[in-house]
Amino acid sequence: MPKKRETKTDTRRAIVDEIAELADRAVFGTISETYRTCGRASCSCHTTGPKHGPHMYISYRGEGKTTGYYVPVAAQEEVRAGVAAWQAVQQRLRELAELNRQAIITRAKDARGK
Numbered sequence: 105m106p107k108k109r110e111t112k113t114d115t116r117r118a119i120v121d122e123i124a125e126l127a128d129r130a131v132f133g134t135i136s137e138t139y140r141t142c143g144r145a146s147c148s149c150h151t152t153g154p155k156h157g158p159h160m161y162i163s164y165r166g167e168g169k170t171t172g173y174y175v176p177v178a179a180q181e182e183v184r185a186g187v188a189a190w191q192a193v194q195q196r197l198r199e200l201a202e203l204n205r206q207a208i209i210t211r212a213k214d215a216r217g218k
């Protein structure tokens with residue numbers, strides 16, 4: 105059944121290509137939105153008024169502790185897409201790993217059958 109095997113290889117190739125594309129723009133971290141007080145002491149955000157925001161904040165675990173950064177407004181759309189790409193690449197990598205596992209086991213069984 106060489107035809108079936110060809111299809112599987114094509115599927116793996118497509119996933120590898122997709123992973124490369126996703127990895128190219130992946131951003132690691134969890135998005136949250138925060139509200140902050142500003143530097144103007146007279147601003148109502150320090151008393152009764154609403155705080156400023158939302159500000160996009162990315163948190164992630166690095167060097168054993170959680171850290172993060174605020175994202176400038178101009179970069180928010182790209183960062184949001186990058187975080188989605190990171191999540192998508194994890195999923196595609198799992199799918200690829202499963203296909204790899206199947207291929208390895210199938211090859212081992214074929215080799216034993218000869």
Ligand SMILES: [Zn+2]
Nearest residue numbers: 141142147149
């Ligand atoms: Zn303020």
